[in-house]
Amino acid sequence: MSLFEKAAITGIGETAHGRGLQHGSALSLQMQAALAAIADAGLSPRDIDGVIPVATGAAVAEDFITNFGIPDLRFSATTPMGGASCVAAIQAAAAAIAAGICRHVLLPIGRTGYSGTRIGARVHEMPQFRTIGEFELPLGNIAPAQIYAPMARRHMELYGTTSRQLAEIAVTTRQHAILNGNAAMTKPLTIEDHQASRMIADPFHLFDCSLESDGGAAVVVSSAAAARDLRQPRVLVMGVAEGHPDSPSVITQRPDILKIGLAKAAPRVFAMAGVKPADIQVAEIYDCFTYVVLRQLEEIGFCAQGEGGAFVENGALALGGRLPVNTHGGLLSQAHLAGMNHIVELVRQLRGQGGAAQVAGATIGLVTGYGDMGDGSIAIMRRG
Amino acid sequence: MSETFTKPVPHPTPDTQPYWDGLARGEFLIQRCKDCGKLRHYPRPVCDGCWSMAHDWAPASGRATVQSWTVCHHPFHIGFKAESPYVLLTVDLAEGVRAMGQLRDMDPAGLRLGLAMELGFERTAEGPVLPVFRPARQ
Numbered sequence: 001m002s003l004f005e006k007a008a009i010t011g012i013g014e015t016a017h018g019r020g021l022q023h024g025s026a027l028s029l030q031m032q033a034a035l036a037a038i039a040d041a042g043l044s045p046r047d048i049d050g051v052i053p054v055a056t057g058a059a060v061a062e063d064f065i066t067n068f069g070i071p072d073l074r075f076s077a078t079t080p081m082g083g084a085s086c087v088a089a090i091q092a093a094a095a096a097i098a099a100g101i102c103r104h105v106l107l108p109i110g111r112t113g114y115s116g117t118r119i120g121a122r123v124h125e126m127p128q129f130r131t132i133g134e135f136e137l138p139l140g141n142i143a144p145a146q147i148y149a150p151m152a153r154r155h156m157e158l159y160g161t162t163s164r165q166l167a168e169i170a171v172t173t174r175q176h177a178i179l180n181g182n183a184a185m186t187k188p189l190t191i192e193d194h195q196a197s198r199m200i201a202d203p204f205h206l207f208d209c210s211l212e213s214d215g216g217a218a219v220v221v222s223s224a225a226a227a228r229d230l231r232q233p234r235v236l237v238m239g240v241a242e243g244h245p246d247s248p249s250v251i252t253q254r255p256d257i258l259k260i261g262l263a264k265a266a267p268r269v270f271a272m273a274g275v276k277p278a279d280i281q282v283a284e285i286y287d288c289f290t291y292v293v294l295r296q297l298e299e300i301g302f303c304a305q306g307e308g309g310a311f312v313e314n315g316a317l318a319l320g321g322r323l324p325v326n327t328h329g330g331l332l333s334q335a336h337l338a339g340m341n342h343i344v345e346l347v348r349q350l351r352g353q354g355g356a357a358q359v360a361g362a363t364i365g366l367v368t369g370y371g372d373m374g375d376g377s378i379a380i381m382r383r384g
Numbered sequence: 385m386s387e388t389f390t391k392p393v394p395h396p397t398p399d400t401q402p403y404w405d406g407l408a409r410g411e412f413l414i415q416r417c418k419d420c421g422k423l424r425h426y427p428r429p430v431c432d433g434c435w436s437m438a439h440d441w442a443p444a445s446g447r448a449t450v451q452s453w454t455v456c457h458h459p460f461h462i463g464f465k466a467e468s469p470y471v472l473l474t475v476d477l478a479e480g481v482r483a484m485g486q487l488r489d490m491d492p493a494g495l496r497l498g499l500a501m502e503l504g505f506e507r508t509a510e511g512p513v514l515p516v517f518r519p520a521r522q
Contacts, residue, residue, distance in 0.1 A: 120460030134394045135426045136484055139514060141472050142460040149454035150474050157452075157497045199469075202455035202492075247432055252474050252482050253425065257452065 004272050007094035008227035009235045009381065010104070011041025011220030012344040017213065017335035018184045019114055026216075027063055030110025033216030033340075034068065041220045042231030043104060048220070050075035050096055050105035052089040054338060064108060075102040080128070082371030083286055084242065084261070086340045090379050091240040093221035103226050108218035109340045115214050119143050128373070131250050144288060144372060145209050147250075149201040151257055152291035156203060158258075159306035163203055165313060166290040167194035169325075170207045170332055172317045173287065177329025179319075179356040184211055185333040208290040210331035217340035219347065233351045236384040238364075239273030241265040245374035254374060262299045262368065262376030269366075270301075273380040277301040280380070281362040282349050283323055284342035286370035287330040293317075296368055297325075300378070319357060327357040339369045343379075350383045391463035393510045400427045402441055407513040410505050412444040414481055425481040444483075446503035448475035448517060451482060455492050473517050475501055485515040 013036025015021075015029055024032075030053070038045055049072060053064040061078045075096045079088040086107060093105035113119070120143045123129050132141065141147055155161050171191055177183035189207060197206040227234045243265030246255050270276060277300060287293045294308035302323060303311040317325035328334050328345035335341060346367045348354050354362075369377040396404045403426075406413035415427045419436035430437050451474040459465040471487035473495075487495075488504065500520035507513050 131426055131428075133392075134396065134400060137392050137461075138394050138508075138512060139472060139484055139486060140391075140456060140461075140464045140467075140470055141484065142464070145458070146454055146456050146460070146472060150452035150472070153454060154452040154497065199455070199457040201457065202469075250426070252451075252484050257474070 001098065002272055003091070003094045003098055003237065003240060004274070005224055005236045005238060006098040007221050007237045008224050009219050009237065009343065009347045010222040010227045010230045010232060011037040011043065012347050013037030013040055013218045014182065014341060014344055015216045017182050017215050026110040026112045026116065027067065028110070029112070029214065029216035030064055030108045030218070031068060033110065033218040034106055034108040037108070037218035037220050038106065040232065041222070043220065045069060046071050048104050048106045049073060050093060050102035052077050052079065052092055052105060052107050054085045054089060054107065054109040054340065075105065081242065081369070081375040081377065082128070082373065083288055083338050084369035084371035084375040084377040086338055086343060087240070087367055087369035087377035087379050088242040090221055090237060090343070091242055091377070094237055094240055097221065097223045103223050105221045106218060107221060107340065108216065109337055110216040111337060112214045113212040113336055119212055136250065136252070145201040145204050147372070148289050148291065149204050151251060151295070152203050152289070154257060155291065155295065159309065161294070161309035163195065163205065164191055165309035166203070166208055166294065167191040168312045168315070169287070169290040169293050169317065170194050172315060173326045173330045173332045175318060176327050176357050177333035180329050180334055181355065183329040183334040184213060185329065204289060210288045211333070211336045213335040213337065215335050215337055217337045217344050219340065219343050234384055235347045235350045235381050238275065238380045238382055239269040240379040241268040241272065242375065242377040243268070251374065258295065260295065260299060260370070260374045260376055262296055262370070262378060265376050265378050266300050269378045269380055275364065275380060279364055280323070280366050282327060282346065282359040282365040283325050284327070284346045284365070284367040285325050286339045286342060286368050287326055287332050288370060290332070292370055293325065296370065300368070319359060324359045327354060327359060342367050346381060350381055389463045389465065391508065391510050392461060393512055399429050403427050404512065406441065406443070407505060407515065412446065412503055412515060413441040414444055414479055415439050416442045423479055423481050425483065442479070444503065445478050447478035447520070448483065448501045448503060450495055450497055450499040450501060451476050452497070453487065453492065453495050473501070475517055483515060485517045487518070488516045489518040
């Protein structure tokens with residue numbers, strides 16, 4: 001059995017994005033987004049019979065489940081993959097739906113990444129970073145910018161990738177955020193602005209790094225059959241997969257530090273969906289750092305290994321470009337909601353609800369997640 | 385008079401204590417599977433080649449080559465503010481495992497993939513001994 005078109009995304013919801021616009025705990029932001037997604041689908045909270053809370057930082061899964069008031073919850077799970085968790089949760093939800101366990105699975109996230117614990121302190125408080133915490137934190141390897149930078153540096157040394165090419169990604173993403181109407185960063189950005197921004201962890205400038213955000217986002221995954229009767233145009237999950245890198249304890253210890261879990265997941269998802277990279281009209285690519293977008297484009301097969309730098313040049317990722325990417329502004333310029341906002345945006349695009357950032361005629365697209373251990377997740381969807 | 389800030393220190397587990405004890409003696413110990421002989425680092429309970437939990441420890445020669453690096457400008461922990469910018473070097477040890485340490489005695493502008501480095505040891509003000517790397521002597 002394959003998960004091909006067994007499930008559909010039927011509801012999407014987000015809080016307002018932008019510093020100072022949100023009030024409340026990570027749990028309340030998570031619930032606010034959950035209620036919005038359920039209402040968007042035309043469902044009631046009592047219709048939800050499955051839940052996969054994406055627990056990062058302060059919000060834990062049990063807290064959501066025990067407080068949300070679901071009368072007959074039949075399926076619960078978590079996907080322990082950091083930023084790859086949200087898209088991986090689509091796979092878990094679709095599997096539970098295909099097995100007949102449940103019909104409507106809620107995937108909510110809430111974060112206080114700005115007003116709560118900041119990234120420099122958060123990472124080594126997280127048990128999943130125990131290995132980095134013991135062996136690399138005492139050396140000064142503290143935050144993701146430092147942890148990821150050696151991957152980007154090696155890519156540059158091996159393939160000639162440049163900081164200006166990384167800047168292309170930041171600039172395009174900002175252009176899209178400006179069109180969004182619900183994004184934290186709304187000031188135009190140029191390649192020169194990026195190059196002049198302060199160095200965080202070489203080769204990452206400030207504008208290579210994603211935001212720290214307060215907010216929430218949620219989606220409802222329903223059985224493909226049940227989705228026919230709901231409020232919104234149906235968006236079917238054609239394929240979904242997760243993949244983990246070799247020996248994933250920490251980046252430094254991977255046999256090939258450039259190789260990521262997505263390399264294993266991408267062939268699986270295209271085989272399940274029965275399409276090729278050339279069929280994808282819009283892509284929402286997890287963008288904790290500009291480099292991570294570039295590398296995933298290679299591993300998905302939009303370009304050859306090492307050619308990501310040339311691929312992203314000249315506005316290739318902009319609306320009207322060869323592959324519109326992160327049409328909502330991503331983690332770099334909309335908000336850091338661990339990629340749940342990427343799923344929300346893909347669904348919006350495929351429904352034709354993309355507003356000023358709509359990719360004309362988009363009917364098929366993909367979304368990825370990327371976790372700090374190199375974990376990858378990917379889903380291909382179509383309007384149907 | 386300047387304020388001082390304490391850096392984070394490692395919290396060893398029974399699985400990892402021999403590594404830290406080795407550093408304190410000026411030895412860099414690599415875990416070795418007693419069944420298949422595969423070396424692994426950082427220390428962990430099971431061999432990812434044959435899943436044996438039996439292991440001993442082998443000292444590293446100290447020879448290394450550059451795998452990658454980053455120059456850290458923004459101090460994400462206040463304990464590192466005074467020494468910023470500092471260079472975190474990722475190296476391939478001659479034995480075939482990866483290690484990380486700060487760069488010493490070299491301008492990072494001269495770093496290249498594959499450059500020969502050598503391991504050193506530094507005792508920190510906080511107590512633990514940490515590995516560092518400097519250009520290999522000819």
